[in-house]
Amino acid sequence: MTDTRLYLFTDDLRLADNPALTAACQEASALLPVCFAPAAPPLTRWGFTRTHPRRTRFQRQALADLDRALRERGSALRVLPAGNEAEALGDLLRQLGGGTIVAQAAATPEEAQRLQRLRDAGLPLNTHWQATLFSPARLPFSPDALPDQFTPFRQRLEKAAVRPAAPLPPPALPPWPSRLMPDAAPLPWPASAEGDARASFPAHLPTFYGGSAAAAGHLQRWFSDARARHYKATRNGLTGIDFSTKFSPWLAQGALSARQIYAACQRYHDEQGANEGTDWLIVELLWRDYFHILQRKYGVRLWQAGGLRGDEESRGDPAAFTAWCEARTGDPLVDAGMRELRTTGYLSNRMRQIVASALIYDGGGDWRAGAAWFEHHLIDFDPAVNQGNWLYIAGRGTDPRGGRHFNTQKQAEHYDSEGAYRALWRQD
Incomplete structure (x- = not known):
C-alpha cells in the first residue's frame, strides 16, 4: 500500500x-x-x-x-x-x-x-x-460518561487538574503526489460585500475576513491591550467590536483552534497576571467543549423535538415564528436583535438568549425552527454549539432549571438602559 x-x-x-x-x-x-x-x-x-x-x-x-x-x-x-x-x-x-x-x-x-x-x-x-480544547484521551472520564450538566463537567476537570495539550506548529508538508499537478492559479478571493457600519462583526473589513491569517491577527490584537482583562465585565454588551472576543466565526470554520486561544490566555496570565477576564474566557471554551462532547454522547437525540427530555413534539405557532423572523414581534428589544441578525449575520450572546427565549416562551414557537433560523444567518454557526444553546434555553437540554424564560423588559432595563441598542436597530 x-x-x-x-x-x-x-x-x-x-x-x-x-x-x-x-x-x-x-x-x-x-x-x-x-x-x-x-x-x-x-x-x-x-x-x-x-x-x-x-x-x-x-x-x-x-x-x-x-x-x-x-x-x-x-x-x-x-x-x-x-x-x-x-x-x-x-x-x-x-x-x-x-x-x-x-x-x-x-x-x-x-x-x-x-x-x-x-x-x-x-x-x-x-x-x-x-475540534475541542480537550481531546477525549485527556478527559478524566469516558466521553460516554459526560455529566448531563455543565457545572459537574467543569468541576471534574478542575479536580483532575487536567490541562489541554499545547498547540502544534504548522507541519512540514510532504510534496504533492507526482501523478497529479496542482492548479497553476491560486483560488480566487471572493468579491468583497458591502458592509453595515453598525455590525459588531464587520465581515466586510479585511481584519475580519475568513481564514487563519485574519484569525491570527485578531487573536494577537485582542490580547495586546486591556480587553482581555476586562472581558468578564464587558461580555454581556450588545453592540460593538470590543465588548466580546469575536473569535467564534473563526472557531466555527476551524481557522482558529480552541487550544490556540487557551495558549494565548496562558501567555496573557504570565505577562499580566491572573485576571477574571481570561479566566472567564477559558470557562466559555469549556462550554464549547461540553456541547461538542454532548453531541458525541447523545447524537440524534439532540436534534429531536424533545431533546434529552424526550417528550411529545411541539409544532409551535407558524405565524409567531414568521413575525419573529421578520422582527415584527412588537417587542422593541427582540425586534432590534432580529434586525441585527438579519442585517449582519451576527448577534451578541446576550441577545441570542433573549430572542431565543422570546420565540419559545412569548411567541409559542418551535425551538428547532429558531435554531434553523440561526443556522441560516449566523456567520459563526457551529452546529454543536447552536443546538446545545437552543436546547438549553428551551429546557430540553442540560439546563438544571429546565429552561430560561427571560423577561425582555428587565433585560432591556439592565443591558440597554438608555435604549442605545434599540435605537441603533430600530430599522434596517
Whole structure:
C-alpha cells in the first residue's frame, strides 16, 4: 500500500494546531490536500435555506487563505465540486494508485454520517478528534460518561487538574503526489460585500475576513491591550467590536483552534497576571467543549423535538415564528436583535438568549425552527454549539432549571438602559 495521504479539510481550515494534518504529514511521503466546494444550501422544513451567502463568502475566504498558506509551503489545495464525495475521493485515490484519506473526526450526526458514507463506500479513512480544547484521551472520564450538566463537567476537570495539550506548529508538508499537478492559479478571493457600519462583526473589513491569517491577527490584537482583562465585565454588551472576543466565526470554520486561544490566555496570565477576564474566557471554551462532547454522547437525540427530555413534539405557532423572523414581534428589544441578525449575520450572546427565549416562551414557537433560523444567518454557526444553546434555553437540554424564560423588559432595563441598542436597530 502506498504511503500517500489524501487530507480532507472540513471544519479545520488551518495548518497550525491541526493534529490530524500533522499525523498525515508524518506518515506520508506525498500529501494531497483536498476539500469540497461549498454546496448549494438545501431548504429547511421551514422554507428557507440552511446557509446565507454571507457565511458562504466567509468560508470561501478561508479556503482561499488556506490555499495561499499551502502554496507558500510548496503545496496547494485541490477543491472538488460538491456532490458525490465518495465517488470523487475514490477517483482521486485510483489516480494516485492508492493511499489513505485522513480527516477530522465529527461531533454531530450529520457530519458523522458524511464520514460514514466514505467508509461504507470502502474508502480507507482515518479520523482524529481535534475540534475541542480537550481531546477525549485527556478527559478524566469516558466521553460516554459526560455529566448531563455543565457545572459537574467543569468541576471534574478542575479536580483532575487536567490541562489541554499545547498547540502544534504548522507541519512540514510532504510534496504533492507526482501523478497529479496542482492548479497553476491560486483560488480566487471572493468579491468583497458591502458592509453595515453598525455590525459588531464587520465581515466586510479585511481584519475580519475568513481564514487563519485574519484569525491570527485578531487573536494577537485582542490580547495586546486591556480587553482581555476586562472581558468578564464587558461580555454581556450588545453592540460593538470590543465588548466580546469575536473569535467564534473563526472557531466555527476551524481557522482558529480552541487550544490556540487557551495558549494565548496562558501567555496573557504570565505577562499580566491572573485576571477574571481570561479566566472567564477559558470557562466559555469549556462550554464549547461540553456541547461538542454532548453531541458525541447523545447524537440524534439532540436534534429531536424533545431533546434529552424526550417528550411529545411541539409544532409551535407558524405565524409567531414568521413575525419573529421578520422582527415584527412588537417587542422593541427582540425586534432590534432580529434586525441585527438579519442585517449582519451576527448577534451578541446576550441577545441570542433573549430572542431565543422570546420565540419559545412569548411567541409559542418551535425551538428547532429558531435554531434553523440561526443556522441560516449566523456567520459563526457551529452546529454543536447552536443546538446545545437552543436546547438549553428551551429546557430540553442540560439546563438544571429546565429552561430560561427571560423577561425582555428587565433585560432591556439592565443591558440597554438608555435604549442605545434599540435605537441603533430600530430599522434596517
